Amino acid sequence: MTTTIAIALFEGVTALDALGPYQVLVEVAGTEIVFVAEGAGPVSDSQGRLTIQAHAAFAEVPEPDVILVPGGLVTVAMARARNHPIIDWIAAAHPTTTWTTSVCTGSHLLGAAGVLEGREATGHWYLRQDLGQFGATPVDRRVVFDGKVVTAAGVSAGIDMALALAARLSSDDTARSIQLGMEYDPAPPFRCGHPAVAPPEIVAGLSAGFAAAIERG
């Protein structure tokens, strides 16, 4: 039995939200990764500089074992409008998944699909508090497991989430082997990865940039 892992794509996705976890999960024996989107074919990322091929349309993968929903600032508008096919797909597929997961603001899409009601969840630090609007309790942790719903903090947190998920899908030693294979012994040259440790002016500048980008839509 192959475990189907559906990684959702949409125009404006933050590439690493999807592809950090991809690099981890593709190494788990007995799984098959399927990139799904509105239609099979090319999907552009948030910067418009990366184009990834989706293998299949959402409708073609109605019952994946694992769903992974990446983020991107565009998800704020998508969740607000609630009219993107990814939201219907998540809502329809979630009841039969083994794991329903998100990275970064992908949790807004889980929320819009009704998946976070009554659950603890995380997401990108700038928009985490907004998860309350979906009935979730926002939690400032890098990876949050609540039953079969797993949410990760911003962008790079998807790698940590995927390793934890690989351990559940297979074993701790599988996850350890994948971590060693990708030499994931992180050593950021700066200490600025969370607003609690970043200089206030950097947090303020970035927050203003995010607000303006969301405003532009």
Place this chain on the structure above:
Amino acid sequence: MTTTIAIALFEGVTALDALGPYQVLVEVAGTEIVFVAEGAGPVSDSQGRLTIQAHAAFAEVPEPDVILVPGGLVTVAMARARNHPIIDWIAAAHPTTTWTTSVCTGSHLLGAAGVLEGREATGHWYLRQDLGQFGATPVDRRVVFDGKVVTAAGVSAGIDMALALAARLSSDDTARSIQLGMEYDPAPPFRCGHPAVAPPEIVAGLSAGFAAAIERG
């Protein structure tokens, strides 16, 4: 003046080697990322489950300001045969770059292009010692700057390298802001990212797997 950052792609590339740094460098103002390959069009990764579009052929981007060469086990055979167009492209472009960089076994391709002669360099832990064959001094560090040549250790180390490079291309605060934007406050669920800390049986198992994969070619 736009700084052109050429990220090389080839069949069998390890996706995260290229796309971790992409996610960092695409945020540096005044730069343009160009994915280059043998030809413009789709390129498949090492697992055959991810297809990325190359924007241009190597010949169309002869003088990028920055070169980034990702790895993949396939690079061992490519470097040995020395007949892949990426090697000629690196050799021709390197003299006029501001930075020539690699991630993981991408350093084997830099080596085959003659770029590492007399330099300190790193790469994926499993194959790092082999860099000696290219006249390099292999160094067990996550990121190695030697003049304008920058090499990173395995896969995930490209993110750390790209942040250090973003600081050089722009400023420390730019790099800090990018780090915060991608919430790069890593918290791996296991402590197994380097052979010095991994259980010996995991190192042995993974090494055997790599050896067999290289043997298969």
